[in-house]
Structures are given as structure tokens and as C-alpha cells.
Amino acid sequence: MRPPLILRTGGRSGPRDNDSHWLLDPHKRGVPGRDRMRRYDDADEVDLVVVGCGAGGATLAQRLARRGWRIVVLESGPFWDPDKDWVSDEAGSHDLYWTEDRVIGGEDPVELGKNNSGRGVGGSMVHYAGYAPRFHPSDFAIRTNDGVGVDWPYPYEELLEHYERVEQELPVAGQDWPWGHPHTYPHSAHPLGGGAERAWEGARRAGIEMRVGPVAITNGQFGNRPHCIYRGFCLQACKVNAKGSPLITHVPDALEHGVEVRDLCMAVRVEIDDATGAATGVTFFDRDGRERFQRAAAVAVAGYSIETPRLLLHSTSPRHPNGLGNGADQVGRYVMVQGASQVAGRFSETMDVFKAPPPEICSEQFYETDERRGFRRGFSIQTVGPLPIDWAGHVLADGHWGHALREYMRDYRHWSVLGTLCELLPQARNRVTLDEAHDRNGMPVARLDYTQCDNDRANIAYGKETLRTIWEAAGAQDTLTIDRYAHLIGGARIGTDPEESVCDSDHRIWGVPNVFIADGSALPTQGSANPALTIMAAASRLADRMAAGAGGRARVGLGSVGR
Numbered sequence: 001m002r003p004p005l006i007l008r009t010g011g012r013s014g015p016r017d018n019d020s021h022w023l024l025d026p027h028k029r030g031v032p033g034r035d036r037m038r039r040y041d042d043a044d045e046v047d048l049v050v051v052g053c054g055a056g057g058a059t060l061a062q063r064l065a066r067r068g069w070r071i072v073v074l075e076s077g078p079f080w081d082p083d084k085d086w087v088s089d090e091a092g093s094h095d096l097y098w099t100e101d102r103v104i105g106g107e108d109p110v111e112l113g114k115n116n117s118g119r120g121v122g123g124s125m126v127h128y129a130g131y132a133p134r135f136h137p138s139d140f141a142i143r144t145n146d147g148v149g150v151d152w153p154y155p156y157e158e159l160l161e162h163y164e165r166v167e168q169e170l171p172v173a174g175q176d177w178p179w180g181h182p183h184t185y186p187h188s189a190h191p192l193g194g195g196a197e198r199a200w201e202g203a204r205r206a207g208i209e210m211r212v213g214p215v216a217i218t219n220g221q222f223g224n225r226p227h228c229i230y231r232g233f234c235l236q237a238c239k240v241n242a243k244g245s246p247l248i249t250h251v252p253d254a255l256e257h258g259v260e261v262r263d264l265c266m267a268v269r270v271e272i273d274d275a276t277g278a279a280t281g282v283t284f285f286d287r288d289g290r291e292r293f294q295r296a297a298a299v300a301v302a303g304y305s306i307e308t309p310r311l312l313l314h315s316t317s318p319r320h321p322n323g324l325g326n327g328a329d330q331v332g333r334y335v336m337v338q339g340a341s342q343v344a345g346r347f348s349e350t351m352d353v354f355k356a357p358p359p360e361i362c363s364e365q366f367y368e369t370d371e372r373r374g375f376r377r378g379f380s381i382q383t384v385g386p387l388p389i390d391w392a393g394h395v396l397a398d399g400h401w402g403h404a405l406r407e408y409m410r411d412y413r414h415w416s417v418l419g420t421l422c423e424l425l426p427q428a429r430n431r432v433t434l435d436e437a438h439d440r441n442g443m444p445v446a447r448l449d450y451t452q453c454d455n456d457r458a459n460i461a462y463g464k465e466t467l468r469t470i471w472e473a474a475g476a477q478d479t480l481t482i483d484r485y486a487h488l489i490g491g492a493r494i495g496t497d498p499e500e501s502v503c504d505s506d507h508r509i510w511g512v513p514n515v516f517i518a519d520g521s522a523l524p525t526q527g528s529a530n531p532a533l534t535i536m537a538a539a540s541r542l543a544d545r546m547a548a549g550a551g552g553r554a555r556v557g558l559g560s561v562g563r
């Protein structure tokens, strides 16, 4: 078979129009420039308020600040200083997670907490694992090609330049990528730890191709960011700034270009002028618990797939009695998680998975539909590297308690773990709504109902069996299995039909001239790739669209046509 054509889209040059890697201090991990950060008055009508400083929100703010937009970002969590706030310790990392009350339901409820969402400047990517794959071109047309889900209102090609740009900014390290749209990465592949080497060998014997990466982890010095030191605490936030998150990849440049990031500020309502139908700004509770209102010419909501629908549903007004953008009862619907079962394999020699980043190798061989498998769409396979507390959860989930649990814990160093990311399909019934319970600001807490469909169940079962096959081929003496979910997206999706979506292809809420959705909520499908890179690329594209006049005020002299 001829090797796939690899398109040389990577390269070694640094990112364009983003100096974050140079703006960081080589001797300190915190973001410099906070003391001289621009501050706006609530009464100033800024060009844009962004709600949430995570993957989508921070990328959008950085891009538009570079074009001269005056921007305030409201972030409900703290402005992290890695030197002071983070520890290389599982139990001590609790503050990173969004742990406020949420209610779950449905036939297959999704456990929410540290595995789904984060808080604070940088968002969930602060404690995400670091995998940074692209979606496949097929993900943008699964209704047309596979007869399931929905098509995106724009194709993969519209995200391509943004994928390439964000890959430079994070930066992403990995081998040449043969699946989807073949491409290269700006940093070369990291060396492998013992657990990943075993998994690679098992996969090879089972006829499954793996590749190293792609991970948003420096392989070499990058500006003032150091090389990864392979301590394995990526999921506890990387204390050395080797793993990319918006806190270090986009916020420094955003501050340098005049963005104010107002931390510990929780947005509770997007306000609409009933006469014009346009948003006037955002009401929020500040760090002292005071209710305030920030005026703005445009609003972008980027609070994650649960908090974004929650905020929209809570933003009622005479024009939007059931929530902002919810005229067609679409807000909160089509929330997706990926089926993320894991199978651990036991070997006589030590694997020491804690001595490497958890994300190491990946296969997208099963990504696309193969009718012989009995379901549509597919899954990817990745290494994961649980630290001891996570490992205890794994053992417990397989049904071991008491003495057996203790023995499995003592045996921790001998286990290596593989996980799937199964593409579970978008369904209207999988939805965020508002519960009767309220939080400390008097805002109803979010409720997430989730039920798998038959296609989802078949996909998860097949994926798990494939992991067992790999470990068997690798010569594992024992296996342990845990069923779980990862990553939430959807809930305020883009589309072409106002009756079937919340936003148009410019992420603008249907019928509202100046409110945009800039986070993972906007994504209509999820593929079986981890979503952060695509969320950032979509926000980067959105910035271009907004600057070209998709809503917002007339911006004379800033290269924009305005509305």
C-alpha cells in the first residue's frame, strides 16, 4: 500500500500575531503584565464582553484585541499563578475543577466535576490532558455521508488555516499524521514511556496503527517556555508551563493588547434592549459579591457546554421569555459527551505511567464509519496515565473493594491504561435545563440529562473490546475496565436552520444582532477527537468573521465593515 500523502502544514517557525510565548517571564510561571492590565469602567461601552476565559473565550479575545477591539473578559474563577496556586499533587488540585452544584439525570447520567470542566483563567485546558488532534473533514458532514447527526454549516476547509495557526501557538508535538486530513506538527514527537511502548507493541501485533501525539506539550524550548520535564502532572495543571493552555498561550498577548480579564466575576444575565433587540451588556457578580453591569457593543458567551446554555436560559427578557435564543426551544439541546471507557493491562515489569505525560500515543484507525462494525461513525484510541487516586477509582469501578483494592493499589506501577474516545451522536433529548435549586447568586443551577442511543452503546462496546484485544496481544496478565465519559460539547449549536440550531454559521444567535457563542457549545458534532483544538480554531475563525462585520458596532479604521 502506498503511504498516505502528508501535507507539510507544520514547520518550525513561531506563531504569527501572538507573542505570548515571549511575553512570559523565563524565571516565573505567572502571567506578567497583570499589574499594568488595562481596566475599564462598567459604564464604558467596550466593544466586546466575553463571558469565560477558556479555550474559546481567550482565543477570541486575543484575536480581536490584536485588531484594536476594547474587550473585557469576565471569568468566574481565579487568575491563576502557577508558582503560587498549583501543586504537583492529585488531592491538592481540587480548586482547578468546576465543582459548583449541578444536577444530572437521564438513563445514562454523566458524572460532572473534575473530569469535565475547569474554572479560572485558561478554563478547562488548565487541567486538560493535552491531546490536540484535529477533527476529520468527515466530521463536518456526517448527516450527508453517514446519515446520522447533522452537517456543520461550514466545511473543514474553513477551519484549516485556524487549525494550523493554533497548532503553532500551543504548540503541538507529534508524528506526521496520516488520518483525516494528513498533516505535520510544529514540534517533533516526544519520547515514549514504558506503558505507551507496551500499548504500541500490542496494537502493532493486533494490526492497529498508532502514532505519537498529537499533544500540546513543548518538545524543546518555545519562547520563554521550557521543554516538558515528563513529571506526569498534566491533569493537575502543568506547573512548569510546558503544557499549553490559554492562560499562557493567549492571555499574555491579549493583556498586552489591552484586554481586561476580570477574574472572580460570574456573569448571570446577558441584557437585551427590548426596543432594538440587541444586547447592551452583561450583568455579573464581582469578587466582592456585588451585582454590576458591564456595557458592551457586543457579547460573546464562552462558559463551557453547561454554563453557556445555563446563562442563555437565565437571560430572559420580553423578547426572549424562555431564554436568550431559545425561541425554537433549542438552547441546551444536543449536548454531547464522548464515550471514554478505559481498559488497564497488567504486566510483570513496571510500567510507571506516572513518569510520562498521560497523553502519549493515539490511533484514529477506527474514526470513520465501517458498516461491518454494526454502527455509524467510530472512535479513537489513546493512552491515559492515571495517578494513584484516579487509579483507585479505576479499580473500584471494576468492582474491587477492601483487601483486593489495597493489593491493586500496591500493584499500581505494573499497570498501563488505554482509553477510547467514542463519537456519541447528537440527540435533542440530551439537554441542559435549569433546575429548581439556586446558587449563591440566586441563579438556578444547571441540570444535564443524558441518554445514549443504540448506536452509542454499540460503539462503546466495540471500542472496549478493541482495547482488550490490544492488551491481550501485548501479553497483559490481567485487565481492568472502567466505563466513563469525557468532554462535553454542544448545547448552543451553529446551523443553517433557526428551528434546529441556536446560532448561524457566524456563531451569532439567530435574531440577535450582537451576541455570539464562542466555546464548545457551538459545535454541532464532535467526532472522536478531543475537542479543545477545534474549539480554539472555531473561535479564531469567529474572530475573523466578527472583525469582518458579523455584528458589533461600525469599526471605522479597524478593517471592519460593521453592521
Ligand SMILES: Cc1cc2nc3c(=O)[nH]c(=O)nc-3n(C[C@H](O)[C@H](O)[C@H](O)COP(=O)(O)OP(=O)(O)OC[C@H]3O[C@@H](n4cnc5c(N)ncnc54)[C@H](O)[C@@H]3O)c2cc1C
Residues within 6 Å of the ligand: 051, 052, 053, 054, 055, 056, 057, 074, 075, 076, 077, 114, 115, 116, 117, 118, 119, 120, 121, 122, 123, 124, 125, 127, 128, 129, 130, 131, 132, 133, 235, 265, 266, 267, 268, 302, 303, 304, 305, 307, 308, 311, 359, 487, 488, 518, 519, 520, 521, 530, 531, 532, 533, 535
Ligand atoms: C480532565 C480533563 C481532561 C481533558 N483532556 C482534554 C484533552 O486531552 N484534549 C482536549 O482537546 N480536550 C480535553 N479536555 C476538554 C477541554 O479542556 C475542553 O473541551 C475545553 O477546554 C472547553 O473549552 P470551552 O471554551 O468550551 O470552555 P472552558 O475552557 O471550560 O472555558 C469556560 C470558562 O468559562 C468560565 N465560566 C463559566 N461560566 C461563567 C460565567 N457565568 N461567568 C464567568 N465565567 C464563566 C469557566 O470558569 C471557564 O474558565 C479535557 C477536560 C478535562 C476537564
Ligand code: SF4
Residues within 6 Å of the ligand: 217, 227, 228, 229, 230, 231, 232, 233, 234, 235, 237, 238, 239, 240, 241, 242, 243, 356, 357
Ligand atoms: S509531563 Fe510535561 S506537560 Fe505534563 S505536567 Fe509535566 S512538564 Fe508539564
